[in-house]
Amino acid sequence: MKRRDVIIGLLGGAVAGGPLPARAQQKAMPVIGFLSSTSSAAIASPLAAFRQGLSETGYVEGQNLLIEYRWAEGSYDRLPALAADLVGRKVDVIVAHSPPSALAAKGATSTIPIVFLVGVDPIAAGLVASLARPGSNLTGVSILFTELVPKLLELLSELVPQARVVALLVNPNSPEAEPTIRGAQKAAHAKGVQLHILRAGSESEIDAAFATLVKLQAGALFVSADPLFTARHDQLVALAARHAVPAIYYRREFVEAGGLISYSPSRPAIDLQAGIYAGKILKGAKPADLPVQQPTRFELVINLKTAKALGLTVPQALLARADEVIE
Numbered sequence: 001m002k003r004r005d006v007i008i009g010l011l012g013g014a015v016a017g018g019p020l021p022a023r024a025q026q027k028a029m030p031v032i033g034f035l036s037s038t039s040s041a042a043i044a045s046p047l048a049a050f051r052q053g054l055s056e057t058g059y060v061e062g063q064n065l066l067i068e069y070r071w072a073e074g075s076y077d078r079l080p081a082l083a084a085d086l087v088g089r090k091v092d093v094i095v096a097h098s099p100p101s102a103l104a105a106k107g108a109t110s111t112i113p114i115v116f117l118v119g120v121d122p123i124a125a126g127l128v129a130s131l132a133r134p135g136s137n138l139t140g141v142s143i144l145f146t147e148l149v150p151k152l153l154e155l156l157s158e159l160v161p162q163a164r165v166v167a168l169l170v171n172p173n174s175p176e177a178e179p180t181i182r183g184a185q186k187a188a189h190a191k192g193v194q195l196h197i198l199r200a201g202s203e204s205e206i207d208a209a210f211a212t213l214v215k216l217q218a219g220a221l222f223v224s225a226d227p228l229f230t231a232r233h234d235q236l237v238a239l240a241a242r243h244a245v246p247a248i249y250y251r252r253e254f255v256e257a258g259g260l261i262s263y264s265p266s267r268p269a270i271d272l273q274a275g276i277y278a279g280k281i282l283k284g285a286k287p288a289d290l291p292v293q294q295p296t297r298f299e300l301v302i303n304l305k306t307a308k309a310l311g312l313t314v315p316q317a318l319l320a321r322a323d324e325v326i327e
Helices: 003-016 041-056 076-088 099-108 145-159 177-191 203-216 227-231 233-242 252-256 267-282 304-309 316-321
Strands: 031-036 066-071 093-096 114-118 138-142 165-170 194-199 220-223 247-249 261-265 298-303 324-326
Touching: 031 076, 031 099, 041 227, 041 267, 066 076, 076 093, 076 099, 093 099, 093 267, 099 114, 099 138, 114 267, 138 267, 145 177, 145 220, 145 247, 145 261, 145 316, 165 177, 165 203, 177 194, 194 203, 203 233, 227 233, 233 247, 233 252, 247 252, 252 261, 252 298, 252 324, 261 267, 298 304, 298 316, 304 324
Parallel strands: 031 066, 031 093, 093 114, 114 138, 165 194, 165 220, 220 247, 247 261, 298 324
Antiparallel strands: 261 298
């Protein structure tokens, strides 16, 4: 027998029944596709909490897990293509970090599991059949920001009772915009406050919205939840300070950057839960069997330095309820 025939015979035996090399036996690392409407810098803290949730299920990025990040940088029209790219790469799970991201991911696949974090009613948005039994390839965490709108307006009125004209800033490109407007209009009517709607879907439109706010002589501003506003929180806080308008925000990052007041669910808990869900799905759980989670802890943060600069006296009752006071 020729030497070449011996080698072929040995290789054939290995393929037929012999042990494969160790590298060939190893399963490739699972891959999560992380789809966000904003930028990595804008959600650095939520990302840390998300990775912590993954670690609680035994997954550590770079060790036994890969994450493919896709950032829309505030341009929602980019999301469908970014979602399609992740589907094309055959990721194991898609994490959609906003309502527009969730809708884009849902439109891109009906088979790859999707874990969403949204501020809208996921049933009304068409993401799931019910909170208890999602019934499809999607589940996640619903912040239900629209349900917090009356509370935010109440806090703003408590802090700035003299403001009878209030402006609401929304991104018209967001699926959260119309539910937020309806909720704010109803709450404003109940309190006898005049509400003006300002719309901004880009950086330049944010500047224009503040110019309109000045013309309306609004006594206070309500900034709605939106990834664009999160990404531009420094710009929003600076404009509010420049025009000396008291503003309430939906995330503590605004107040930490010099904003006046925020009220929101505890973001670390929300993103931690999303990480846990993603890890469970990687271990074999089905999204249809994982109930949509809702936040149970909320944070009130007040910046006393900003209040002083605006000439506001924060009521003691409000200070007593604050989870954190920045001085």
